[in-house]
Amino acid sequence: MCNDSPRRKLIVELNIGFAEGNAAKVMPFLSNTIIWEMADGKILNGFEEVSGFLQRITQHTAGKLIIKNMVTHGKMAACNGILKFKDREVRFADFYEFTSAGSATIKRITSYIS
Amino acid sequence: MNTYIVLLRGINVSGKNIIKMAELKQFLTDEGFGNVVTYIQSGNLVVESPLKRDEAGQKIKQLIMTHFGWDISVFVLTLKQMQQALQNNPFPDTAEPNRVFVTFLDKVPDAGIAAALAQTDFGPDVFEIINDILYFHLPGGMAQSKMTNNFFEKKLKVTATGRNLNTVRKMIELAKK
Numbered sequence: 001m002c003n004d005s006p007r008r009k010l011i012v013e014l015n016i017g018f019a020e021g022n023a024a025k026v027m028p029f030l031s032n033t034i035i036w037e038m039a040d041g042k043i044l045n046g047f048e049e050v051s052g053f054l055q056r057i058t059q060h061t062a063g064k065l066i067i068k069n070m071v072t073h074g075k076m077a078a079c080n081g082i083l084k085f086k087d088r089e090v091r092f093a094d095f096y097e098f099t100s101a102g103s104a105t106i107k108r109i110t111s112y113i114s
Numbered sequence: 115m116n117t118y119i120v121l122l123r124g125i126n127v128s129g130k131n132i133i134k135m136a137e138l139k140q141f142l143t144d145e146g147f148g149n150v151v152t153y154i155q156s157g158n159l160v161v162e163s164p165l166k167r168d169e170a171g172q173k174i175k176q177l178i179m180t181h182f183g184w185d186i187s188v189f190v191l192t193l194k195q196m197q198q199a200l201q202n203n204p205f206p207d208t209a210e211p212n213r214v215f216v217t218f219l220d221k222v223p224d225a226g227i228a229a230a231l232a233q234t235d236f237g238p239d240v241f242e243i244i245n246d247i248l249y250f251h252l253p254g255g256m257a258q259s260k261m262t263n264n265f266f267e268k269k270l271k272v273t274a275t276g277r278n279l280n281t282v283r284k285m286i287e288l289a290k291k
Contacts, residue, residue, distance in 0.1 A: 024136075027155040028129045032263065033256040045255045047127050048278050049212050051154040105128040108257070 007072045010104055011079055011096065019065040019083055023054035031099055031107045039112040060085060075101045090114075115148065115162050118170055119196050119285045121218060122157025122178070123187040123275035124263075131184045133157070141181050142174065151288050157186075158281060160288045167192065187273050189218045193289040200282050204242045205251045211283070213255060217248040217266060217276035224271070231269050236260060248274065 010029060017025035027047070036044040036053075044050045064084035071078050080093035090113055097108040125131045135152040138159075142150045147170075148162035163170045171190040178186050191199075205214050228243050239259050241250035248266055252259045263276050277285070 023155050024126070024134050027126045028132055030127065032124075032127045033259075035255065035257045043255060045212050045252075045257075046278065048154065048156045048281050051126075051156050052280065055154050 005072070006104070007077060007098075008070060011070060011072075011077055012067065014106075015065055015067060015079065015081070015094075019062040021054070021058040021061045023051060023058060026054055027051055029104065029106055031105045034107060034109070036109045036111065062090075075099070075103070115164055116167070116170070117160065117162050117193055117289055118167060119191045119193065119289050120159040120161055120171075120174060121189040121191070121275050121277065122159075123189070123273065125157040125184070125186060126155045131182075131186060133178065133182050133184065133186075135159075137181070138178070141177055145173070145177055147174075151291075153281070153284055153288060156277070156281070157275075158277070158285055160285065187220070187275065189220075189275055191218070193286065196282065196286050196289065199247050200279070200286065202244050202247065202249075203279065204244070204249055205240075209251055209253070211279035213252045214279045215250050215252070215261075215276045216279065216282050217250065217263060217274050219246045219248060219270070220273040222246045223248075227270055241266075243270075248276075250276075 014026060014029050030047060030050060032047045034047055034050050036050050044053055062083040062085050065081065067079055067081040069080050075098045077096045078094065083090040083092065093112045095110040096106050099105045099107050125133045135155060139150045139152050142161060151160040152158065161170070165173060167190050171188045175186060175188045178184055199216055203214065203216065222245055223243060238253045239250065239261050241248060241261060250261050252261060263274055267274050
């Protein structure tokens with residue numbers, strides 16, 4: 001898959017949305033039944049709960065987003081990188097499952113953050 | 115002046131029916147709705163209006179069509195109706211509020227269809243219909259469940275929009291302010 005494939009662009013846009021704390025930018029990529037599983041075992045169930053979570057974190061806007069690696073295959077994708085906030089850095093690795101190989105809608109995210 | 119809780123169906127999800135809530139708030143304010151408050155991206159608002167409930171719903175629907183180009187189903191409830199919906203929740207208080215859904219229907223579904231659906235084995239997931247509101251509880255979460263808004267719309271031949279208990283409570287809180 002080439003670097004400017006729609007799937008890779010989508011993941012970049014999604015992560016820019018996370019970095020900006022911009023729920024309006026992130027939500028259109030998600031399915032109504034999105035499941036977001038955090039590394040600590042916490043699970044966000046569904047569009048509403050994810051939307052509520054993103055709304056709560058909108059006050060945290062990263063000054064810089066670095067995407068270090070990204071892989072895509074079939075209906076799966078993953079990327080890791082660093083979000084640089086004013087007072088801290090967050091290192092993340094996210095795994096995305098789309099509703100199908102050709103879909104632009106994510107149905108599951110698994111996130112590891114340190 | 116009336117205070118209404120407004121629920122929009124199927125917006126900002128899966129890349130469809132994108133409506134920026136800040137823009138919607140401005141359009142509604144410009145068109146005479148007062149104290150417009152929006153809550154998250156799933157289409158939840160509190161508005162004040164001198165219009166009757168049905169008229170307010172029609173006007174909001176028309177405004178969305180005009181400004182965003184989407185034909186969206188709009189559900190308008192009074193605070194009392196929303197409180198009643200919460201009060202009628204048939205599931206125990208111990209159920210996690212993010213796994214209990216209150217789904218508002220455009221009409222009372224056909225009793226025969228509802229009864230037939232109730233015979234289906236959904237595993238641990240359960241639903242109950244009280245008039246034009248459908249409640250469902252997914253103890254294991256959404257990942258493995260058949261129960262979704264689209265599923266119930268198709269089976270019951272209704273138009274519906276659902277919110278989890280946390281959102282229902284939040285909307286009541288916002289409408290009281």
